[in-house]
Amino acid sequence: MDHQKMLEDFKKRFKISLLITAPILVLSPMIQSFFGYTLEFTGSKYLLFLLSTVMFFYGGWPFLTGLKDELSDKNPGMMTLIALAISVAYFYSGAVVFGLEGRFFFWELATLIVIMLLGHWIEMRSVMGASQALEELAKLMPDQAHKIVNGEVKEVKIKELKKGDQVLVKPGEKVPADGVIYEGDSYIDESMLTGESEPVERGKDEEVIGGSVNGDSSIKIKIEKAGEDSYLSQVIEMVKESQAAKSKTQNFADRAAFWLTLIAITAGTLTFGSWLYITGDLAFSIERMATVMVITCPHALGLAIPLVVAVSTTLSAKNGLLIRNRTAFENARKIDTVLFDKTGTLTEGEFGVEAVETFTDDYNKEEILQKAASLEQESEHPIANGIVKKAKTDEVELLKVDDFEIMKGKGVIGKINNTDMKAVSPGYLEENNIEIPNDALKEGPFTEVFLLENDKLVGMIRLADQIRESSYEVVKKLKDKGIKVKMLTGDNQKTAEYVSNELGLTDFFAEVLPDQKQQKVEELQAEGDFVAMTGDGVNDAPALAKADIGIAIGSGTDVAAETADIILVESDPLDVLKLIDFGSLTFKKMLQNLFWATGYNAFAIPLAAGVLASFGIMISPAVGAILMSMSTVIVAINAKLLKF
Numbered sequence: 001m002d003h004q005k006m007l008e009d010f011k012k013r014f015k016i017s018l019l020i021t022a023p024i025l026v027l028s029p030m031i032q033s034f035f036g037y038t039l040e041f042t043g044s045k046y047l048l049f050l051l052s053t054v055m056f057f058y059g060g061w062p063f064l065t066g067l068k069d070e071l072s073d074k075n076p077g078m079m080t081l082i083a084l085a086i087s088v089a090y091f092y093s094g095a096v097v098f099g100l101e102g103r104f105f106f107w108e109l110a111t112l113i114v115i116m117l118l119g120h121w122i123e124m125r126s127v128m129g130a131s132q133a134l135e136e137l138a139k140l141m142p143d144q145a146h147k148i149v150n151g152e153v154k155e156v157k158i159k160e161l162k163k164g165d166q167v168l169v170k171p172g173e174k175v176p177a178d179g180v181i182y183e184g185d186s187y188i189d190e191s192m193l194t195g196e197s198e199p200v201e202r203g204k205d206e207e208v209i210g211g212s213v214n215g216d217s218s219i220k221i222k223i224e225k226a227g228e229d230s231y232l233s234q235v236i237e238m239v240k241e242s243q244a245a246k247s248k249t250q251n252f253a254d255r256a257a258f259w260l261t262l263i264a265i266t267a268g269t270l271t272f273g274s275w276l277y278i279t280g281d282l283a284f285s286i287e288r289m290a291t292v293m294v295i296t297c298p299h300a301l302g303l304a305i306p307l308v309v310a311v312s313t314t315l316s317a318k319n320g321l322l323i324r325n326r327t328a329f330e331n332a333r334k335i336d337t338v339l340f341d342k343t344g345t346l347t348e349g350e351f352g353v354e355a356v357e358t359f360t361d362d363y364n365k366e367e368i369l370q371k372a373a374s375l376e377q378e379s380e381h382p383i384a385n386g387i388v389k390k391a392k393t394d395e396v397e398l399l400k401v402d403d404f405e406i407m408k409g410k411g412v413i414g415k416i417n418n419t420d421m422k423a424v425s426p427g428y429l430e431e432n433n434i435e436i437p438n439d440a441l442k443e444g445p446f447t448e449v450f451l452l453e454n455d456k457l458v459g460m461i462r463l464a465d466q467i468r469e470s471s472y473e474v475v476k477k478l479k480d481k482g483i484k485v486k487m488l489t490g491d492n493q494k495t496a497e498y499v500s501n502e503l504g505l506t507d508f509f510a511e512v513l514p515d516q517k518q519q520k521v522e523e524l525q526a527e528g529d530f531v532a533m534t535g536d537g538v539n540d541a542p543a544l545a546k547a548d549i550g551i552a553i554g555s556g557t558d559v560a561a562e563t564a565d566i567i568l569v570e571s572d573p574l575d576v577l578k579l580i581d582f583g584s585l586t587f588k589k590m591l592q593n594l595f596w597a598t599g600y601n602a603f604a605i606p607l608a609a610g611v612l613a614s615f616g617i618m619i620s621p622a623v624g625a626i627l628m629s630m631s632t633v634i635v636a637i638n639a640k641l642l643k644f
């Protein structure tokens with residue numbers, strides 16, 4: 001049954017049970033003596049029994065079936081407790097009707113069931129409120145889109161959109177799917193998707209995400225990803241998965257709920273035994289036992305963590321933190337070292353060519369660029385992109401390359417006109433004892449690529465990458481928190497040192513080959529550090545997987561960073577701070593909820609057991625039920641109060 005139906009069911013059962021409770025109260029001897037009237041006629045006690053039977057089976061049904069489910073799962077919990085309590089009350093009273101010495105519990109039974117139903121109904125509403133957060137995400141998608149067919153605008157349902165369709169997005173409307181603008185430009189508000197507070201300007205050939213809100217001018221977009229492939233659908237899917245998966249904290253809470261149930265049954269039985277021994281009053285002892293079982297019901301405990309999870313994962317997703325592994329996220333408070341990848345993480349990862357040099361008379365500068373760019377055509381590396389881009393703007397013709405190969409972390413290799421050519425790092429030159437010309441390596445955010453012909457150095461291209469504006473802030477703030485900030489890069493010592501000094505890093509590791517990054521993480525872990533690794537996810541995958549917390553900086557709509565625990569959608573290193581703060585906050589909420597849910601038993605159980613009976617303080621099973629429902633509602637409200 002889905003939640004909405006269950007909610008309706010509880011409501012109906014509550015109302016009908018409430019109606020049946022009225023005559024039960026009127027017919028109950030105890031109520032009568034309290035109000036000083038007598039209503040007894042032949043068979044009146046059988047009528048009372050009949051009404052209570054209806055009450056027990058109709059009103060108590062959700063709890064009785066719950067008992068069956070829990071026992072067949074071998075996981076006794078709150079339904080078991082409630083079912084036990086009402087069964088004891090019902091069968092004992094029934095026995096009294098048919099001759100056993102004692103008194104009836106019918107009115108207690110009725111009020112207990114009514115309050116339990118009401119409590120679970122209210123609870124469910126709070127619970128649904130908290131878990132509705134995910135539906136809010138789904139609601140970000142509009143229902144309709146204006147598709148452009150042969151120049152005419154046609155209204156279509158979102159579901160009908162396919163890759164390649166052209167749609168018009170009017171001012172103020174939501175973008176219906178992920179796509180690329182082919183006409184117009186506008187400011188796009190992505191705050192609901194990524195947490196980026198300022199609208200961003202997007203023009204021709206730039207990407208827009210489905211669910212974001214168009215600013216004040218019309219744009220036309222060509223759809224790249226619609227339906228299930230769209231960014232938003234993937235995010236929702238991911239949030240669902242991470243909500244369904246259990247974190248360590250969740251497992252702990254589940255175990256605690258199980259133990260609490262056992263404690264409740266034990267405490268109930270002990271209470272029963274003790275009172276029976278002390279007073280010899282069977283009825284009184286049963287009432288105390290039922291109250292203990294009801295009040296100890298671990299309902300709040302069962303919900304303490306899932307409610308926080310529901311709120312937390314959705315809030316994170318809305319703010320551009322996609323959580324794939326919740327245990328890692330909840331561990332964010334433990335981070336004492338953050339390891340950043342350099343290129344594309346601390347720096348923009350967009351290389352511009354600063355200078356082209358030639359070291360021989362056989363080549364002019366343009367030829368150096370031409371050969372290098374030709375080699376780099378096939379590579380996806382940001383350095384390669386920078387070089388190829390420069391060649392294109394300079395309108396340099398690119399040559400055909402044979403036997404192209406990538407030397408990971410070192411450069412590229414290939415044949416041009418049957419001559420071996422390489423574009424490589426300074427590290428490669430050192431390894432092969434090729435002398436690097438004086439002054440070739442310049443101080444600054446520069447990366448040099450050397451061109452070799454038949455292993456002879458012929459030229460060089462110097463590229464520059466910018467340090468991200470926000471890197472300065474994130475390093476400072478992390479250090480203020482007492483967290484060590486280190487950098488890992490495949491780039492050369494000199495560049496790494498420059499960036500490290502600029503940013504004020506704790507430490508850095510340069511010329512680390514892609515397959516050594518993971519080892520570095522291990523080394524730090526061996527020193528006892530709890531390491532968060534932040535990288536762009538492409539060549540950092542093993543290191544991300546190895547780190548205690550792997551954080552991928554996914555650019556734009558790329559959600560597919562498979563090995564990371566957490567993905568930062570905005571590609572902003574500052575989000576690492578948000579992650580640590582929000583992760584710690586989420587964990588704190590969970591602890592608070594666990595405390596509320598378990599701690600309240602410390603006073604509730606003795607109270608219910610009648611420890612204060614000699615002071616005249618004693619609560620009925622129904623009041624016990626009110627208290628137990630209240631503790632659940634408090635837990636739900638506390639979860640809902642979580643703020644990003």
Ligand SMILES: Nc1ncnc2c1ncn2[C@@H]1O[C@H](COP(=O)(O)OP(=O)(O)OP(=O)(O)O)[C@@H](O)[C@H]1O
Pocket residue numbers: 341342343344376379381383384408409410411412423424425426447448449488489490491492512513514539
């Ligand atoms: N396609 C390429 N062309 C030329 N040189 C390359 C190429 N790919 C890698 N290199 C050289 O190898 C070095 C290390 O590259 P690698 O991909 O391991 O690190 P990176 O991605 O540049 O830096 P980071 O580790 O900070 O992300 C580069 O700095 C560059 O000198």
Ligand SMILES: [Cu+]
Pocket residue numbers: 078297298299300628
């Ligand atoms: Cu409960």
